[in-house]
Amino acid sequence: MTQSWLGMDVGGSKIHIRIEDSAGQARMDAQWPTGRWGGESYAFKAARMAELIALAAGQAGLAAPPRAIGIGAHGCDTPDECTRMTALMAGHFPDSACQVVNDAALVALCASQPHAAGLIAGTGSVAAALGPEDHWLLAGGWGWLVGDEGGASGLVREGIRAVLTDWDRGRSDDPLAIALTRAFGADHLLDLPSQLLRQPVSVWSRHASVIFECLQAGSPLAAGVVDAAAESLAELIARLCRRGARIDCVVAAGGVIRHQPPLFDRLAARLRKHDPRLSLLLLACPPVMGGVALARRLVAPSLVRSVSRGA
Template sequence: MTDVVAGFDVGATKTRLRAETPAGEAVVDLTWPSGDWRRYSYPVRAKRLADLLEEALGAGSTLVALAVGAHGCDSAEQCARFQEVLAPLVDVPCTVVNDAELIVPASGRPTGIGLIAGTGSIAVGRTSDGETLYAGGWGWFLGDDGGGAGLVREAARAVLRARDRGQDDDPLIGHLLQALQLPDTAGISTRLTTGTPEWWAGCAPVVFAAHRDGSAAARHVIESAGRELAELVRTLADRGASANRVVAAGGVIVHQPPLLAAFTAALGDLVPGCRVEVLTEPPVNGAVRLARSLATA
């Protein structure tokens, strides 16, 4: 039997599990769809992760510690409740944090603010006395500005405003209608209200395509999104989080340079001296590092 530590990164779209030996050798590295994760109760979430873990590890490995970074655990209280339900199922030392809390440890940095701009958006940091602080993560209906779903929501608003003004020449209009498979703007609201946040986020590349085609509306949407992400960081800094650096992750900000540039520029204004890094390691590595610290505590 081989002792292993394991970490889950449960995002809005994908769930990734990685398990390693004490020497750092990967034993398991698997990915599944997250499905309707946020709609599950804590017992259902815990049972799902425990079942995935048991099936993945099989009979040849002995779990000694587990860390979970979970989308939808947006407060210390929510993390504690989920951990309380999960711990008896795995019967080893375990911890549950928001998935954005994996970003800084995954980068190998000791301190900083983790920022995710993927399907949604959230920032997480810690004060000098170890208190975890959260900003954003409200979901696509109320927030998630700078995430994929938020970008599409704001792009739709920009297009509908242009329609009301009789302005139909901005490239964003054609790009968004093509993505939504609509003949005109009249059906935008109905089409979006029947889609999931993940589907919305899948349409986000059209905003950047329109930007490349010279869309003033798309440029405004992207610049506004970058500033909203920077506001999340300033909120945490104002509350005492260590803000010497931000480590950014998530498919939108990592793969769309205009958004990263807009965020970096806005952050320079709002939190002078805060450095921006883009995570180059999988966030699940942060979960493994947290699990390893539990195993050696």
Template structure:
């Protein structure tokens, strides 16, 4: 997204898989090229990027340096979860993403980045689409091993995997491993919960509690607990997960205000870019 004189002039969505190859120099080169194309060759006076995989201050600074060398102007790189708070119209708070993956990010009063989660679907990413499917499969495994076959979650996941053989659930999931692929099956968990599945209801409640636990870790490390902004495809589109998260947050940090982001996170990047522009040109009309 690009703005000039407070007016949006470019707003495009690109499929990540078509350009991101998870090598910082190559990513910076490609992203700079995308920016140049979107802005018709005009270098932005201020640029802000929420980057997946920039999980430390050092990684953000490195990617920022690479981009700055290719785009000119002022550049700020933050973790993608850090876009949640400014996108919701706030300056300080804890950002939580629950989409294909999950992570919680905040800043200390001194500006140091704090992150919890974001370890990928094999090690964690609790509350994310892929992790909900992983935990649903584990719950199903436990039920079947106990001879229990009637929970709606079993049939729902079998439908997603296009099989009528319960014994093939593990094999089929193993063959389609990967967060993006598994995440597509998450609807089965929510459909099953809506149909009264105790297993799916438990999986969703535990996912919400796990997200709240990430926030609790950041609060213990010095994050401001006053505001928590949650976003991402799963938590924004599935009210049951948001409800579970809010209920868990009421136990973890009762005084925290919990907000669901309904705006595109890129709005947060625009807000950060406007602040950069205002800092660089304090007497000028704000633009980005």
């Protein structure tokens, strides 16, 4: 009987499931909206994931449950939370090896290196790496109100802070001040902070591209914001190292780090300054592939294939 391996990536907006056979060929690969998630009980979340796994297994035509199930779940932020969710999923699939980790860990699991860290700079920012007791350690991911430096929301927030500080110093002619005021449709740059409360972060964080456009136009304020963002992302990795994570390379994912080379280049330089041996790669596959790698590793580590070489 052909064995199968299932990977699942549960994000804030979508759930991605991929099932592979023993040869590494996809039996199915599909996505669904996450739906209700934040604030729901562990039992509710486990039932939702189990429902979709059963649906995916049916679509793949499996005659038996997957041999192993590797899940990266948004909101499983501590070892205790991951252990509890793993136990619930094992109850739904007693004949499958199961493990639940934070969804950020899937980025690291996509790398062929055993000591890779995952770094996401999308709307928000977070880093993940294996700690000394094989628990996944997280740094960052606090949300735009108090963190997410280096993510789109943090970049916009810090861009607004920079132009307001410049205003207090008697200046308002930096290209970033003009561009952000125009992007938000504000009457005056002093109205920018209130704009962050009038729309969802998923909407206004898209203005992060304005900062990079101003950087190319020679804005000193934009340059300072991007430099600080790179420093903050490098600091996430440094925190993981100080907590005992062994990190040989950093695998980066997320729309900001992928589509903004100036941030990638600055981050690479700061990582080398922290440790000359640290390399920075871009994730070259969907994070759900990390879930498949996790599933394979649960049963036989030798079956874990290289699924990302970076770009």
